[in-house]
Amino acid sequence: xxxxxxxxxxxxxxxxxxxxxxxxxxxxxxxxxxxxxxxxxxxxxxxxxxxxxxxxxxxxxxxxxxxxxxxxxxxxxxxxxxxxxxxxxxxxxxxxxxxxxxxxxxxxxxxxxxxxxxxxxxxxxxxxxxxxxxxxxxxxxxxxxxxxxxxxxxxxxxxxxxxxxxxxxxxxxxxxxxxxxxxxxxxxxxxxxx
Amino acid sequence: xxxxxxxxxxxxxxxxxxxxxxxxxxxxxxxxxxxxxxxxxxxxxxxxxxxxxxxxxxxxxxxxxxxxxxxxxxxxxxxxxxxxxxxxxxxxxxxxxxxxxxxxxxxxxxxxxxxxxxxxxxxxxxxxxxxxxxxxxxxxxxxxxxxxxxxxxxxxxxxxxxxxxxxxxxxxxxxxxxxxxxxxxxxxxxxxxxxxxxxxxxxxxxxxxxxxxxxxxxxxxxxxxxxxxxxxxxxxxxxxxxxxxxxxxxxxxxxxxxxx
Numbered sequence: 001x002x003x004x005x006x007x008x009x010x011x012x013x014x015x016x017x018x019x020x021x022x023x024x025x026x027x028x029x030x031x032x033x034x035x036x037x038x039x040x041x042x043x044x045x046x047x048x049x050x051x052x053x054x055x056x057x058x059x060x061x062x063x064x065x066x067x068x069x070x071x072x073x074x075x076x077x078x079x080x081x082x083x084x085x086x087x088x089x090x091x092x093x094x095x096x097x098x099x100x101x102x103x104x105x106x107x108x109x110x111x112x113x114x115x116x117x118x119x120x121x122x123x124x125x126x127x128x129x130x131x132x133x134x135x136x137x138x139x140x141x142x143x144x145x146x147x148x149x150x151x152x153x154x155x156x157x158x159x160x161x162x163x164x165x166x167x168x169x170x171x172x173x174x175x176x177x178x179x180x181x182x183x184x185x186x187x188x189x190x191x192x193x194x
Numbered sequence: 195x196x197x198x199x200x201x202x203x204x205x206x207x208x209x210x211x212x213x214x215x216x217x218x219x220x221x222x223x224x225x226x227x228x229x230x231x232x233x234x235x236x237x238x239x240x241x242x243x244x245x246x247x248x249x250x251x252x253x254x255x256x257x258x259x260x261x262x263x264x265x266x267x268x269x270x271x272x273x274x275x276x277x278x279x280x281x282x283x284x285x286x287x288x289x290x291x292x293x294x295x296x297x298x299x300x301x302x303x304x305x306x307x308x309x310x311x312x313x314x315x316x317x318x319x320x321x322x323x324x325x326x327x328x329x330x331x332x333x334x335x336x337x338x339x340x341x342x343x344x345x346x347x348x349x350x351x352x353x354x355x356x357x358x359x360x361x362x363x364x365x366x367x368x369x370x371x372x373x374x375x376x377x378x379x380x381x382x383x384x385x386x387x388x389x390x391x392x393x394x395x396x397x398x399x400x401x402x403x404x405x406x407x408x409x410x411x412x413x414x415x416x417x418x419x420x421x422x423x424x425x426x427x428x429x430x431x432x433x434x435x436x437x438x439x440x441x442x443x444x445x446x447x448x449x450x451x452x453x454x
Contacts, residue, residue, distance in 0.1 A: 019313065115287070117251060117287075
């Protein structure tokens with residue numbers, strides 16, 4: 001067992017065959033090199049692939065790993081020949097629920113429903129079934145409601161390397177948000193408060 | 195009808211409210227909420243035929259809006275103890291909801307950028323490996339050019355055919371029974387009896403003839419043959435020693451039976 005003479009080529013080979021995002025540590029272990037070397041190699045590869053518009057494939061960081069995929073613009077042709085399992089778009093109702101979970105995780109169903117103003121049960125069921133969200137714990141509260149969070153599948157679906165790559169122009173992730181449960185308790189019920 | 199279609203595109207009462215506020219080019223505030231309350235209620239009037247669960251959520255918000263409006267109308271509510279009145283909870287929720295809507299759009303953009311980028315996965319590989327096999331199978335489609343209606347009519351025809359055939363078979367069965375009857379012809383039996391009578395010149399018992407028969411039909415035919423022979427005087431019947439015994443004796447003349 002030894003390290004490859006051409007590390008970049010070896011890294012390319014490893015990523016080429018991976019069907020799930022493959023992370024740097026895994027590759028470093030297989031290649032018996034320092035993870036930093038792998039990172040340098042993969043970064044170079046990424047530049048080569050993604051800056052060359054003549055290529056039909058791209059290399060991306062997805063869900064904490066690296067994966068090669070066909071380029072977006074060739075999707076139609078790929079579908080014609082290979083008929084890949086189509087990625088299904090998420091419906092508007094589910095997408096809104098998913099957005100709330102993505103930006104406010106971990107979060108309970110009741111909190112999601114408070115934000116949306118409508119029931120979220122169906123959307124949650126769909127999202128769990130699609131593997132985009134999962135139970136990440138229980139809130140220590142009456143009824144110990146399920147806390148939901150996003151999955152690696154979510155990152156893959158939206159082309160994100162990690163949850164920190166979510167665009168957040170309004171600072172929704174850090175914001176306190178309307179703590180609805182609390183406010184309901186001390187709700188201003190009108191004149192009698194005086 | 196037109197309203198229903200429009201309502202369908204709202205994700206909920208908050209969505210509708212944000213829409214109304216933006217449509218009226220207002221900022222989210224308590225004042226704008228009061229301004230759009232009537233419009234909101236107008237929408238609800240169009241919702242009578244909507245799903246009850248959705249409607250109840252919309253109604254809840256209507257109640258909230260009316261409560262807000264009522265507060266400003268009641269004299270006691272106007273005077274708060276110093277300072278500006280706190281923002282209603284609903285305003286905060288709307289601000290927050292609008293942000294959610296914005297990031298939902300961002301997620302949609304991200305999805306668009308990834309949706310047709312296909313990763314290598316086992317599904318692809320399995321598909322690739324079995325593709326030619328599948329194509330081969332498709333080429334030899336055993337049902338090629340056949341439509342459902344063809345199958346249905348063929349089935350119906352077969353059913354009718356089967357019914358007709360069954361009927362025919364039933365009638366054939368009857369005929370076969372008739373033929374079976376014919377297998378024991380009187381002529382045959384007459385010859386048989388004569389043959390026996392020749393072997394037993396001293397006569398033989400009636401029972402010997404009838405007793406050998408296998409079924410009632412043969413018995414009847416044999417009996418008829420006997421009667422015919424008697425009529426033609428080919429044989430004679432005599433009472434035996436026992437009262438119940440009949441003795442058959444052959445005639446002396448040898449003449450062909452089938453003369454008529």
